[in-house]
Amino acid sequence: xxxxxxxxxxxxxxxxxxxxxxxxxxxxxxxxxxxxxxxxxxxxxxxxxxxxxxxxxxxxxxxxxxxxxxxxxxxxxxxxxxxxxxxxxxxxxxxxxxxxxxxxxxxxxxxxxxxxxxxxxxxxxxxxxxxxxxxxxxxxxxxxxxxxxxxxxxxxxxxxxxxxxxxxxxxxxxxxxxxxxxxxxxxxxxxxxxxxxxxxxxxxxxxxxxxxxxxxxxxxxxxxxxxxxxxxxxxxxxxxxxxxxxxxxxxxxxxxxxxxxxxxxxxxxxxxxxxxxxxxxxxxxxxxxxxxxxxxxxxxxxxxxxxxxxxxxxxxxxxxxxxxxxxxxxxxxxxxxxxxxxxxxxxxxxxxxxxxxxxxxxxxxxxxxxxxxxxxxxxxxxxxxxxxxxxxxxxxxxxxxxxxxxxxxxxxxxxxxxxxxxxxxxxxxxxxxxxxxxxxxxxxxxxxxxxxxxxxxxxxxxxx
Amino acid sequence: xxxxxxxxxxxxxxxxxxxxxxxxxxxxxxxxxxxxxxxxxxxxxxxxxxxxxxxxxxxxxxxxxxxxxxxxxxxxxxxxxxxxxxxxxxxxxxxxxxxxxxxxxxxxxxxxxxxxxxxxxxxxxxxxxxxxxxxxxxxxxxxxxxxxxxxxxxxxxxxxxxxxxxxxxxxxxxxxxxxxxxxxxxxxxxxxxxxxxxxxxxxxxxxxxxxxxxxxxxxxxxxxxxxxxxxxxxxxxxxxxxxxxxxxxxxxxxxxxxxxxxxxxxxxxxxxxxxxxxxxxxxxxxxxxxxxxxxxxxxxxxxxxxxxxxxxxxxxxxxxxxxxxxxxxxxxxxxxxxxxxxxxxxxxxxxxxxxxxxxxxxxxxxxxxxxxxxxxxxxxxxxxxxxxxxxxxxxxxxxxxxxxxxxxxxxxxxxxxxxxxxxxxxxxxxxxxxxxxxxxxxxxxxxxxxxx
Numbered sequence: 001x002x003x004x005x006x007x008x009x010x011x012x013x014x015x016x017x018x019x020x021x022x023x024x025x026x027x028x029x030x031x032x033x034x035x036x037x038x039x040x041x042x043x044x045x046x047x048x049x050x051x052x053x054x055x056x057x058x059x060x061x062x063x064x065x066x067x068x069x070x071x072x073x074x075x076x077x078x079x080x081x082x083x084x085x086x087x088x089x090x091x092x093x094x095x096x097x098x099x100x101x102x103x104x105x106x107x108x109x110x111x112x113x114x115x116x117x118x119x120x121x122x123x124x125x126x127x128x129x130x131x132x133x134x135x136x137x138x139x140x141x142x143x144x145x146x147x148x149x150x151x152x153x154x155x156x157x158x159x160x161x162x163x164x165x166x167x168x169x170x171x172x173x174x175x176x177x178x179x180x181x182x183x184x185x186x187x188x189x190x191x192x193x194x195x196x197x198x199x200x201x202x203x204x205x206x207x208x209x210x211x212x213x214x215x216x217x218x219x220x221x222x223x224x225x226x227x228x229x230x231x232x233x234x235x236x237x238x239x240x241x242x243x244x245x246x247x248x249x250x251x252x253x254x255x256x257x258x259x260x261x262x263x264x265x266x267x268x269x270x271x272x273x274x275x276x277x278x279x280x281x282x283x284x285x286x287x288x289x290x291x292x293x294x295x296x297x298x299x300x301x302x303x304x305x306x307x308x309x310x311x312x313x314x315x316x317x318x319x320x321x322x323x324x325x326x327x328x329x330x331x332x333x334x335x336x337x338x339x340x341x342x343x344x345x346x347x348x349x350x351x352x353x354x355x356x357x358x359x360x361x362x363x364x365x366x367x368x369x370x371x372x373x374x375x376x377x378x379x380x381x382x383x384x385x386x387x388x389x390x391x392x393x394x395x396x397x398x399x400x401x402x403x404x405x406x407x408x409x410x411x412x413x414x415x416x417x418x419x420x421x422x423x424x425x426x427x428x429x430x431x432x433x434x435x436x437x438x439x440x441x442x443x444x445x446x447x448x449x450x451x452x453x454x455x456x457x458x459x460x461x462x463x464x
Numbered sequence: 465x466x467x468x469x470x471x472x473x474x475x476x477x478x479x480x481x482x483x484x485x486x487x488x489x490x491x492x493x494x495x496x497x498x499x500x501x502x503x504x505x506x507x508x509x510x511x512x513x514x515x516x517x518x519x520x521x522x523x524x525x526x527x528x529x530x531x532x533x534x535x536x537x538x539x540x541x542x543x544x545x546x547x548x549x550x551x552x553x554x555x556x557x558x559x560x561x562x563x564x565x566x567x568x569x570x571x572x573x574x575x576x577x578x579x580x581x582x583x584x585x586x587x588x589x590x591x592x593x594x595x596x597x598x599x600x601x602x603x604x605x606x607x608x609x610x611x612x613x614x615x616x617x618x619x620x621x622x623x624x625x626x627x628x629x630x631x632x633x634x635x636x637x638x639x640x641x642x643x644x645x646x647x648x649x650x651x652x653x654x655x656x657x658x659x660x661x662x663x664x665x666x667x668x669x670x671x672x673x674x675x676x677x678x679x680x681x682x683x684x685x686x687x688x689x690x691x692x693x694x695x696x697x698x699x700x701x702x703x704x705x706x707x708x709x710x711x712x713x714x715x716x717x718x719x720x721x722x723x724x725x726x727x728x729x730x731x732x733x734x735x736x737x738x739x740x741x742x743x744x745x746x747x748x749x750x751x752x753x754x755x756x757x758x759x760x761x762x763x764x765x766x767x768x769x770x771x772x773x774x775x776x777x778x779x780x781x782x783x784x785x786x787x788x789x790x791x792x793x794x795x796x797x798x799x800x801x802x803x804x805x806x807x808x809x810x811x812x813x814x815x816x817x818x819x820x821x822x823x824x825x826x827x828x829x830x831x832x833x834x835x836x837x838x839x840x841x842x843x844x845x846x847x848x849x850x851x852x853x854x855x856x857x858x859x860x861x862x863x864x865x866x867x868x869x870x871x872x873x874x875x876x877x878x879x880x881x882x883x884x885x886x887x888x889x890x891x892x893x894x895x896x897x898x899x900x901x902x903x904x905x906x907x908x909x910x911x912x913x914x915x916x
Contacts, residue, residue, distance in 0.1 A: 042563075044557070462875075
């Protein structure tokens with residue numbers, strides 16, 4: 001083990017510049033990536049990420065350094081480097097080292113992988129991918145199919161000068177299918193990519209054929225579609241990955257990383273009504289086996305279930321250690337980072353709008369002229385302004401309360417603070433979708449989710 | 465977690481060790497290595513909010529077994545870890561479908577490029593911190609409407625890359641960069657806007673924090689007083705930075721790999737007129753100040769400029785060794801790899817549209833329509849397989865060629881090939897983005913806008 005004596009020595013060395021707090025994060029990550037194109041294995045790779053980061057806090061100021069020389073001397077050198085960055089000597093006498101009485105965090109794993117990807121051969125993974133290929137290939141107008149498989153096992157150690165000692169193993173497994181449908185010069189793409197914080201048993205609940213079939217269904221449904229109209233319209237957004245709207249429009253600006261800089265329109269609005277009363281939104285790290293699961297966050301704190309908005313009222317931010325220091329709001333186990341090359345920041349886990357009382361049908365039937373955005377693509381937000389966008393992968397016109405012709409090429413744009421008030425109906429069919437979320441501490445697995453919702457008015461970017 | 469107990473080799477030692485092991489095992493191997501040291505200083509509210517130092521190195525392996533490539537990578541450079549990586553690359557190759565024309569080459573020498581400048585050894589930590597603090601202070605003091613500078617700072621990096629293979633190739637280069645950026649948040653009458661500016665250089669002394677900060681504030685403040693955009697189709701001026709962003713988003717259309725996999729709308733159209741005669745599109749990895757400059761590509765193939773579109777005619781695709789051989793041509797030196805973890809694909813370096821003849825107001829005399837300055841959401845809203853885009857946009861409304869007012873968040877939509885075909889005039893200066901793409905300002909006849 002990276003033993004307690006060495007960790008204590010490194011933390012002490014690092015604090016010789018006068019830091020209030022020091023934290024060591026060490027990581028050993030093994031990954032597999034595979035790609036099938038037209039059913040043939042095109043890429044097989046993967047490898048070993050191995051490194052350590054040291055974070056010091058001087059008040060709320062952060063010094064971070066990392067290296068992948070994780071030998072005892074490499075770690076001592078790193079500690080000396082960060083200490084000297086603030087004018088410290090980078091060395092301590094024998095009596096000054098160690099002495100930390102670590103308390104081992106005994107967090108019970110929320111989920112233990114049954115078919116661990118490390119114990120499963122690549123040939124079995126390829127067999128699963130071939131099933132996904134089979135689900136898409138030749139369906140309707142589908143001419144081209146790509147299947148990607150990814151697994152990642154990240155082992156981490158977090159030790160800090162407050163005596164925290166936390167270890168965790170995170171397993172992620174994911175399969176994504178891209179299908180291209182073609183008819184003459186017409187061409188459209190469909191994509192579906194579920195994943196989980198589980199081993200390969202995940203594919204028992206979500207059979208690979210289904211993943212392929214869903215990508216193919218979207219590509220075929222959109223192939224002969226006309227272009228979406230442009231302008232402000234009512235929009236019904238589908239469940240599962242539809243939740244990307246809340247993620248972009250509101251999630252990012254409820255992270256203390258944005259709040260602490262006043263780069264959030266919600267910074268001073270705790271306890272106020274910021275959304276329609278039908279909206280309850282939650283960021284949950286405790287869903288067993290989920291893509292956004294956090295048994296222990298990257299600051300050594302167990303994940304939590306955080307109610308962000310309750311019946312329209314702002315209840316909590318997502319808070320990490322620096323966020324707590326700067327804003328005074330209690331940490332929520334939201335300190336996350338992609339790997340040792342990033343200092344942790346407050347980040348989303350599984351973020352979703354909770355079930356409401358309507359049904360998808362009742363939402364759609366109330367719209368005279370609008371859009372049904374059944375499957376969403378990705379999106380992004382500018383934290384300072386709350387202006388966000390996201391792409392619609394599969395959309396339909398709604399005419400007189402009925403789903404009508406398919407539409408391609410739509411995006412939705414708006415402003416989080418305003419559009420949250422425009423969510424006027426929430427159905428009861430909550431489900432989660434999986435994505436990679438990029439922000440200051442790197443790219444992380446996060447779930448988005450929601451039931452079907454109705455937004456009274458949003459700007460649609462089409463060209464008809 | 466285990467600390468590494470075995471000694472770590474240097475990058476060059478690791479490469480030599482692996483190639484020697486490969487030779488004795490009869491494995492055809494390529495070793496791609498990177499070592500980088502970097503400093504980053506973020507400032508907020510007059511103080512350094514984050515200071516970051518890093519050292520990172522590792523090797524990416526590519527083994528060729530019976531015509532098939534297998535990959536692996538490791539950041540652990542001990543001999544046992546390197547052995548495991550070699551075994552893993554070979555095992556992976558055995559699972560992969562053989563590719564016609566897969567081979568390693570001992571390429572001719574690369575061009576001599578100075579991407580290193582004077583170096584950073586004479587620059588103190590205090591000087592770097594001062595750049596970040598100056599950016600923050602100048603931006604905050606420049607205009608009372610500046611609330612704060614949420615994103616601002618200084619970064620530098622010193623990167624060593626090497627490529628060696630069992631065909632005898634051995635290439636190494638070092639490059640350095642220093643950059644600064646500031647994104648002020650401005651507020652007036654309940655409207656919040658954020659916009660910024662940046663500077664990239666290979667010489668620390670060339671950085672000018674005052675200029676970048678003032679320009680950032682000017683760009684952000686210009687967006688205040690925004691009014692809703694109308695919905696409809698309008699003529700537009702697209703700024704060079706914005707067009708460059710679109711070109712980068714759609715650069716996979718020019719990839720020989722995307723072409724051979726049936727994913728490019730330009731497949732089969734070499735020699736055809738695919739854009740306005742005003743469009744000449746070049747990819748040049750040899751620009752001394754280019755953000756993505758390099759002397760050789762991820763396979764060690766020497767860098768040369770390449771014209772993709774000449775006066776509207778599609779003249780070339782980007783290729784690595786294998787895609788080129790299968791397309792019956794030679795590598796253009798565009799083998800691309802996202803660090804040691806990536807596989808070898810095809811990608812652009814510094815991609816830019818050449819300047820035209822028209823300048824300033826002459827670009828849009830009397831035009832009533834849009835001045836499009838920025839698009840975002842491209843990772844999902846731009847589809848290089850179809851060429852279609854629908855994106856969040858920023859810009860201004862023009863009346864009779866003059867800026868009338870900025871526009872509230874709106875969208876633009878269309879198809880990149882239609883857009884390039886519809887270019888009616890091109891400005892006389894190329895503007896670069898902070899990811900290494902460039903273009904002049906252009907005027908197009910029609911752009912679909914989604915607004916109020």
